[in-house]
Amino acid sequence: MVKKMAVLSERQKLVLALLVRDYVETIEPISSGRLVKNYQLDFSSATVRNEMAVLEEKGFLSQPYTSAGRVPTRAGYRYYVRRLMGEDQLPAHIQEMIRHQFYQARHDVDDWLSLSASVLAQHSMGAAIVTQLHTEKARFKHIALLSTRGRQALVVIVLSSGEVHQQTLVLDETLSQEQLSGIASRINQLATGLDVKELKEKEPEQAGSLLKEIFEVVLNTLKGSEVISSGEVYRDGLANMLSEPEFSEPEKAKQTLEIFEDQVMLDDLLSRTVFGSDTPGVHVIIGGEDTWDQLEDTSLILASYGKKDHAMGAVGILGPLRMSYSRGVSTVRFVSDLISELISESMGS
Amino acid sequence: MVKKMAVLSERQKLVLALLVRDYVETIEPISSGRLVKNYQLDFSSATVRNEMAVLEEKGFLSQPYTSAGRVPTRAGYRYYVRRLMGEDQLPAHIQEMIRHQFYQARHDVDDWLSLSASVLAQHSMGAAIVTQLHTEKARFKHIALLSTRGRQALVVIVLSSGEVHQQTLVLDETLSQEQLSGIASRINQLATGLDVKELKEKEPEQAGSLLKEIFEVVLNTLKGSEVISSGEVYRDGLANMLSEPEFSEPEKAKQTLEIFEDQVMLDDLLSRTVFGSDTPGVHVIIGGEDTWDQLEDTSLILASYGKKDHAMGAVGILGPLRMSYSRGVSTVRFVSDLISELISESMGS
DNA sequence: CTTAGCACTCTCAGCAAGAGACTGCTAAAT
DNA sequence: ATTTAGCAGTCTCTTGCTGAGAGTGCTAAG
Numbered sequence: 153m154v155k156k157m158a159v160l161s162e163r164q165k166l167v168l169a170l171l172v173r174d175y176v177e178t179i180e181p182i183s184s185g186r187l188v189k190n191y192q193l194d195f196s197s198a199t200v201r202n203e204m205a206v207l208e209e210k211g212f213l214s215q216p217y218t219s220a221g222r223v224p225t226r227a228g229y230r231y232y233v234r235r236l237m238g239e240d241q242l243p244a245h246i247q248e249m250i251r252h253q254f255y256q257a258r259h260d261v262d263d264w265l266s267l268s269a270s271v272l273a274q275h276s277m278g279a280a281i282v283t284q285l286h287t288e289k290a291r292f293k294h295i296a297l298l299s300t301r302g303r304q305a306l307v308v309i310v311l312s313s314g315e316v317h318q319q320t321l322v323l324d325e326t327l328s329q330e331q332l333s334g335i336a337s338r339i340n341q342l343a344t345g346l347d348v349k350e351l352k353e354k355e356p357e358q359a360g361s362l363l364k365e366i367f368e369v370v371l372n373t374l375k376g377s378e379v380i381s382s383g384e385v386y387r388d389g390l391a392n393m394l395s396e397p398e399f400s401e402p403e404k405a406k407q408t409l410e411i412f413e414d415q416v417m418l419d420d421l422l423s424r425t426v427f428g429s430d431t432p433g434v435h436v437i438i439g440g441e442d443t444w445d446q447l448e449d450t451s452l453i454l455a456s457y458g459k460k461d462h463a464m465g466a467v468g469i470l471g472p473l474r475m476s477y478s479r480g481v482s483t484v485r486f487v488s489d490l491i492s493e494l495i496s497e498s499m500g501s
Numbered sequence: 502m503v504k505k506m507a508v509l510s511e512r513q514k515l516v517l518a519l520l521v522r523d524y525v526e527t528i529e530p531i532s533s534g535r536l537v538k539n540y541q542l543d544f545s546s547a548t549v550r551n552e553m554a555v556l557e558e559k560g561f562l563s564q565p566y567t568s569a570g571r572v573p574t575r576a577g578y579r580y581y582v583r584r585l586m587g588e589d590q591l592p593a594h595i596q597e598m599i600r601h602q603f604y605q606a607r608h609d610v611d612d613w614l615s616l617s618a619s620v621l622a623q624h625s626m627g628a629a630i631v632t633q634l635h636t637e638k639a640r641f642k643h644i645a646l647l648s649t650r651g652r653q654a655l656v657v658i659v660l661s662s663g664e665v666h667q668q669t670l671v672l673d674e675t676l677s678q679e680q681l682s683g684i685a686s687r688i689n690q691l692a693t694g695l696d697v698k699e700l701k702e703k704e705p706e707q708a709g710s711l712l713k714e715i716f717e718v719v720l721n722t723l724k725g726s727e728v729i730s731s732g733e734v735y736r737d738g739l740a741n742m743l744s745e746p747e748f749s750e751p752e753k754a755k756q757t758l759e760i761f762e763d764q765v766m767l768d769d770l771l772s773r774t775v776f777g778s779d780t781p782g783v784h785v786i787i788g789g790e791d792t793w794d795q796l797e798d799t800s801l802i803l804a805s806y807g808k809k810d811h812a813m814g815a816v817g818i819l820g821p822l823r824m825s826y827s828r829g830v831s832t833v834r835f836v837s838d839l840i841s842e843l844i845s846e847s848m849g850s
Numbered sequence: 851c852t853t854a855g856c857a858c859t860c861t862c863a864g865c866a867a868g869a870g871a872c873t874g875c876t877a878a879a880t
Numbered sequence: 881a882t883t884t885a886g887c888a889g890t891c892t893c894t895t896g897c898t899g900a901g902a903g904t905g906c907t908a909a910g
Contacts (some may be wrong), residue, residue: 183872198884201873216892217822261653276861294678296645301663302848304610308657314650322847329643367617393745395751402749408626410762498671499651532903547853548902568859568904 156238158210160231163195167203168212169236172224176354177475179397181221226439226473229451231278231382233436234479246275254490262496267388268467268487275483276453278471279398282386283422284464290315290374292343292351297332305332309373312466314499317373322351323362335363339370348374387412389469393435395456398449408450412470417446422466426456434485439473449473453480457487458495465492506818507559509540512544515551517561519586521573525823528746530570575788575822577785578800582785582826591831595624613843615735615817622738624751624832625802627745627820628761631735632771633813639664641692641700646681646715653682656715658722661694662813663848666722672711684712688719697723736761738818747798747821757799761819766795771815775805782833788822798822803831804837807844816840 160168170191171182184200187193193200203221207213212228215221223487224232242250250271257263267284272280286445291312303326309317342354350373390412399405410415421444425435434455440447451473458464467488469480509517519540520531532551536542542549553571556562561577564570573581585622591599599620606612614631621629640661647655652675658666691703702719705713739761748754760766771794774784783804800822805812817835818829 154547181872182828185872197872197881198874198886205874215873217891219871220892221872259895261671293649294647296657298643298645298648299658300658300659300665300784304663304847306657306659306665308645308647308655310647310649310655310892316647318647322610388762388833390739390762391755394758395750395755400749400751402744403753406740406744409743413737414740476678498653532901534903546854546903547855547905548851549851554905564904566860567901569861570903 158212159202160207160210163305164203164207165236167200168207168224168228171213171231172220172228172232172236175224176476179474181216181223186221216388224474227475229438229442229477233438233481237478237481240478240482242486247486250275250486251490254494258277261495261498264491265465266388267309269386269388272467272469272483272487273392276389276471276475276480277392277467278428278475278480279389279393280307280387280467280469281412281418282465282467283418284315284384290414292370294344295336295339295366295370297336299329299332302326307369308369311374314333317376319369319373321366321369327362335366338363339366343370385415385418389447396472398474401424407446407448408470411446411450417444421452422454426454426466432456434488436477436481436483451475451477453477453484455484457488457491459492464495507561508558510552513552513556514548514585517573517577518581519579520553520562520571521577521585525575525825528564528823530572530833532577534644535570546770550827551769563736564621573823578787578822578826579790582787582830586830587828589831590828591624591835596835599624599835600839603843608723608849610844612842615737615812617840618735621816621818621832621836622741624850625738625824625829626741627818627819627824627829628738628742630761630767630815632767632835633664633733633812641719641723642694643693643718644685644688646685648676648681650674656718658719660723668718668722670715670718678712680698684715684788688714688715692716692719701829733763734767742820745805745821753798755795756795756833757819761824762780766793770801771803775803776817783837785826785830800824800826802826804833806840808841812816813844 167187174182174190176308176496184197184204187200188195188197204213207228208215208222212225212231213222214225216223242249253267253271254264257267260335265284269280269282272282282293291313292309294310296308298308300320303323305321305327307319307321311317320337342356343351351374355367355371390409391419393399393408394405399408421437424443425437430437434453437444437447437452437454439449439451449472450470452468452470454466454468456464456466467484469484471480510827516536518827519536523531523536524649530583533546533553536549536756537546553562557564557571561574562571563574563578565572579837583681584704590596597761602616602635603613604617614633618629618631621631635687641658642661643659645694646659647657649655651673654670654672656668656670660666665717670776690703695703697720704720739758742748742757743754748757758772770786778784783802786793786803788798788800798821799819801817803815805813805815816833818833820829
């Protein structure tokens with residue numbers, strides 16, 4: 153589905169671009185005079201007014217009330233991001249700084265993700281989300297059973313993608329670590345390398361209820377992993393986002409917070425954008441794009457990380473419509489590339 | 502340190518109690534007349550006014566401006582919670598409902614915790630925090646090494662308390678699951694049942710750099726577990742809290758959010774209250790209690806769960822000063838007792 | 851010690867007036 | 881045909897004022 157986009161003259165594009173940039177900084181309706189003065193345009197404010205009127209008619213600008221300055225509409229932001237916004241690189245010294253932080257957490261992959269969230273939050277002045285997830289057709293690789301305390305046991309399942317699932321079980325009776333290890337190695341012998349279908353055939357008929365029970369857990373894990381769903385989600389910078397003036401209205405703040413907390417929404421969003429589309433790179437979702445009503449006043453900048461054929465997760469930031477898109481895009485791109493790089497490096501050749 | 506508390510007449514206590522309750526519901530300054538009318542007091546508004554003046558002088562009430570109604574101060578809330586508030590039980594049908602939810606998640610201990618957060622958030626209309634943590638002197642119990650993908654490996658360490666730690670490592674070379682299992686069982690033979698000190702003596706001199714490296718990880722884990730620190734933290738109901746009118750001022754909202762996000766603060770708070778004190782039960786922290794400046798406009802209701810000698814974690818809710826303390830306390834108490842019960846049950850005899 | 855009565859204080863909503871900020875339009879200039 | 885200066889018109893925002901209402905503190909009587 154390709155949307156028809158109105159054709160704008162060069163000067164109209166210029167006016168729109170300047171207006172968006174200025175508005176993002178000042179959060180105040182921008183007047184024609186201001187634009188001319190601030191950017192030393194070589195045409196007059198009356199001309200700008202005429203162009204603004206056209207831009208308004210095409211739906212890119214709006215006025216809070218008659219004869220106030222203009223404000224970009226959702227469509228205005230979209231046009232700006234897709235056609236007008238230059239693609240800045242993140243300044244070299246900031247790149248260096250971020251790299252440095254990552255190399256310090258060299259040994260723990262989970263740390264990379266939570267660090268990413270923190271870095272994104274910091275550099276975007278907004279809220280950040282980082283997910284783990286799995287899209288590859290899953291095969292069973294390995295299971296470990298660990299006795300923790302009393303009747304509790306921890307089940308850790310590793311899939312061929314490298315993804316790890318775990319779950320605490322409460323058993324019917326207390327079992328020693330040796331007994332659990334025994335069960336685990338039986339399952340490992342039985343199931344290594346199999347996918348869901350193959351696994352189902354091997355299901356033990358009546359081989360002791362516990363073995364069967366744990367087999368069930370494995371099966372469910374594999375089944376569950378066929379759905380695109382983010383596992384653990386790292387969030388950061390909520391406070392940043394809520395200090396944006398647009399969220400001083402409690403209603404909007406609440407709305408946006410619910411998105412931030414709502415895993416289901418997030419999964420839907422990711423599978424329909426970064427993971428659903430075949431164009432790689434950074435995706436910008438502005439005001440819900442007429443698809444997600446709840447996101448009316450929120451924009452997201454998202455990107456996947458990991459290899460194309462088995463993407464491993466997504467990173468992104470979340471902010472008001474009026475956010476610095478160019479800064480955001482370059483930050484998200486840089487971080488997602490960096491994680492991809494670190495991960496592929498750590499996977500050896 | 503026992504604080505001297507002003508002595509109040511019975512009638513003053515009554516006025517304070519009614520005022521707090523009424524204010525919590527209405528969020529409006531309470532006038533003398535209103536109190537008399539609403540609760541059919543058998544003395545006049547003038548009398549109430551006199552009592553209010555006394556209460557104000559003692560620091561329990563304040564006026565937003567000359568001749569408006571009265572509002573409780575932090576000290577007022579404290580006196581109310583410690584001396585005046587009755588201890589309601591959670592209504593039976595709600596207890597039943599919550600129990601039901603928990604029994605549905607019977608098999609996964611982690612689910613209990615995230616469910617607790619959700620239940621607390623729902624029933625308190627505030628934000629909820631649930632932590633895992635460890636206080637017992639830790640001994641090593643078991644380790645598992647799992648090959649995930651390429652050079653990445655997952656280290657899972659179980660301590661004698663039943664606590665589980667895990668970490669992803671990036672190895673120098675790709676190792677097979679068999680090789681990793683071999684290393685794990687060597688460490689298990691070597692270290693099972695030992696504490697930090699004993700473990701240090703057994704440290705392998707030069708037995709292959711990988712074995713040594715993983716041994717380091719075990720050591721650090723044990724060391725780390727001597728500090729009181731919450732592990733994973735479950736949060737819920739943020740949106741609830743931010744829809745409270747007192748947080749419509751962005752500054753306060755931000756302040757409180759930072760607490761919600763700040764792990765260090767939370768650890769400090771917990772170790773100095775629920776885990777630091779020898780009185781068991783529910784702790785109410787009102788407006789930071791002159792100790793935590795950031796909590797000026799926030800109250801917390803906290804309780805630990807698990808057995809006394811090896812407490813396993815804390816649950817709590819977080820809201821504005823003007824929160825329903827009696828409801829909150831009974832909810833937190835019920836949930837923490839319920840988790841304790843479920844856990845001790847699942848630990849067998 | 852309690853209470854009725856009253857003067858006083860302070861907020862809040864409403865209204866009017868003036869200033870300021872921009873726009874839209876028209877007519878002249880390029 | 882396009883651009884621009886000029887100007888009337890529109891809308892917001894601030895300020896000051898007024899009257900109503902709510903609630904207190906004080907005083908003097910019960």
